[in-house]
Amino acid sequence: MTMERRNFLKLLGAGAGVATLGLAGCATTNKAGARKVVVIGGGYGGTIAAKYLRMQDPSIEVTLIERNDHYVSCPFSNLYIGGLMPDLSSLTIKYDQLAANHGIKVVQAEVTGIDAKAHIVKTSAGDFPYEKCVVSPGIEFRTNEIKGYDDQIMPHAWKAGPQTVLLRKQLEAMKPGGTVVLSIPLAPYRCPPGPYERISMIAMYLKQNKPGSKIIVLDANPDIVSKKGLFLKGWKKHYQGIIDYRPAKKVTEVDNKNMTVLIEGIEEVKGDVINIIPPQKAGAIAHIAGLVGADGKWCPVRSFDFESRNHPDIHVIGDSSIAGAMPKSGYSANSEAKVCATNIVAMMNGRKMTEMSAINTCYSYLSAKEAVSVTGVYRVNASSQAIEAVPGSVGVSADLSETEAMYAESWIKNILVEMST
Numbered sequence: 001m002t003m004e005r006r007n008f009l010k011l012l013g014a015g016a017g018v019a020t021l022g023l024a025g026c027a028t029t030n031k032a033g034a035r036k037v038v039v040i041g042g043g044y045g046g047t048i049a050a051k052y053l054r055m056q057d058p059s060i061e062v063t064l065i066e067r068n069d070h071y072v073s074c075p076f077s078n079l080y081i082g083g084l085m086p087d088l089s090s091l092t093i094k095y096d097q098l099a100a101n102h103g104i105k106v107v108q109a110e111v112t113g114i115d116a117k118a119h120i121v122k123t124s125a126g127d128f129p130y131e132k133c134v135v136s137p138g139i140e141f142r143t144n145e146i147k148g149y150d151d152q153i154m155p156h157a158w159k160a161g162p163q164t165v166l167l168r169k170q171l172e173a174m175k176p177g178g179t180v181v182l183s184i185p186l187a188p189y190r191c192p193p194g195p196y197e198r199i200s201m202i203a204m205y206l207k208q209n210k211p212g213s214k215i216i217v218l219d220a221n222p223d224i225v226s227k228k229g230l231f232l233k234g235w236k237k238h239y240q241g242i243i244d245y246r247p248a249k250k251v252t253e254v255d256n257k258n259m260t261v262l263i264e265g266i267e268e269v270k271g272d273v274i275n276i277i278p279p280q281k282a283g284a285i286a287h288i289a290g291l292v293g294a295d296g297k298w299c300p301v302r303s304f305d306f307e308s309r310n311h312p313d314i315h316v317i318g319d320s321s322i323a324g325a326m327p328k329s330g331y332s333a334n335s336e337a338k339v340c341a342t343n344i345v346a347m348m349n350g351r352k353m354t355e356m357s358a359i360n361t362c363y364s365y366l367s368a369k370e371a372v373s374v375t376g377v378y379r380v381n382a383s384s385q386a387i388e389a390v391p392g393s394v395g396v397s398a399d400l401s402e403t404e405a406m407y408a409e410s411w412i413k414n415i416l417v418e419m420s421t
């Protein structure tokens with residue numbers, strides 16, 4: 001009996017839903033890639049997947065491929081835009097400690113393709129064979145849906161870094177009494193409460209620094225997508241007359257010269273600073289590698305180990321994946337990475353896979369000192385195989401509070417240390 005056949009039989013004994021769906025994972029292994037896992041993307045999902053793979057089985061060679069030599073966290077970047085942080089240094093991590101502490105090979109390169117059949121990741125620094133591949137490339141923008149869009153004039157600041165700095169500079173340069181326009185795409189997008197936190201932080205900045213200014217919010221969604229009651233309460237308490245929230249307003253075109261946006265090609269709105277958050281899709285490499293599903297946007301995965309529905313031995317986690325009821329958040333990506341790594345190690349060692357159980361908490365600041373949160377626990381429904389929220393587990397904080405802000409600050413410090421060491 002070959003090793004692969006023995007592993008196959010062990011998986012069959014692993015308990016109903018997991019076992020029967022676990023078979024594709026041990027289908028193919030090329031020799032060059034044996035016991036090698038290549039992780040694409042050094043953000044919230046990729047760093048944790050690489051680390052947990054090595055922690056759970058040091059005999060596996062793990063290569064983490066990331067285009068940049070550092071990573072800037074989107075979580076808390078809204079606070080920088082609101083003027084609560086002098087720069088982005090406290091939100092920036094490097095990879096040297098993570099690599100040294102866990103023996104992860106970190107390669108700074110652009111991933112240009114994945115040969116799923118040959119089990120090879122293609123990059124600007126050469127080819128990397130794998131037994132398993134984890135893909136966590138975040139998001140790309142569907143800018144083709146906004147005619148004329150130019151992120152140097154109307155920044156999105158939805159990938160933290162130079163875009164975030166540009167938006168803050170534009171706010172600082174705006175004259176008092178000016179108008180900020182912020183547009184929100186239809187869900188699903190990265191971080192459901194993120195735009196509403198940003199509105200709060202911009203409103204706070206305007207109140208303190210630009211008297212007489214306002215922010216017009218053009219939300220493509222029919223209503224506030226997350227923590228509605230708490231956001232409305234906070235806006236009433238702190239930003240009366242500053243926030244003009246308009247639901248069901250989808251921006252489809254921009255005029256960069258006249259600093260105007262067009263809603264459904266008809267209604268015009270003018271701004272001094274315009275923050276367009278475009279509609280989104282899985283990271284570009286997920287499209288190139290054929291991991292995207294029928295919707296042409298996101299990657300369907302098997303729910304308990306995040307293996308791609310399109311290609312065996314490639315696992316997609318984080319924002320790019322369709323993870324059922326789990327929101328596209330850094331916390332989710334972190335949870336998914338742990339479940340995915342645990343089950344990859346199990347598969348590579350012919351052990352039983354673990355049932356998926358994941359957590360998400362998203363904090364949002366409403367003012368300099370107060371925050372709110374939403375929390376949920378997620379499991380795989382045994383009959384539908386979909387990731388669902390455990391009934392009764394999803395809830396929001398009771399009120400805006402300084403305690404929630406303390407929790408939030410502790411969360412960001414901890415998770416960035418977890419990702420970088």
Ligand SMILES: Cc1cc2nc3c(=O)[nH]c(=O)nc-3n(C[C@H](O)[C@H](O)[C@H](O)COP(=O)(O)OP(=O)(O)OC[C@H]3O[C@@H](n4cnc5c(N)ncnc54)[C@H](O)[C@@H]3O)c2cc1C
Pocket residue numbers: 040041042043044045046065066067068071073074075076077078109110111112136137138139157158159190191194198283284285317318319320328329330331332333361362363364
């Ligand atoms: C303003 C804002 C606030 C947010 N606040 C929160 C919050 O409070 N809490 C929370 O949980 N989440 C929050 N989020 C969401 C969170 O940032 C994302 O959900 C999270 O980053 C997703 O992780 P990921 O691993 O999928 O992608 P990312 O963290 O974006 O990582 C992707 C990495 O892949 C790399 N990459 C992509 N393609 C390639 C390639 N071809 N070659 C090499 N490298 C590549 C990128 O450079 C990047 O480093 C927020 C987001 C925004 C925009």
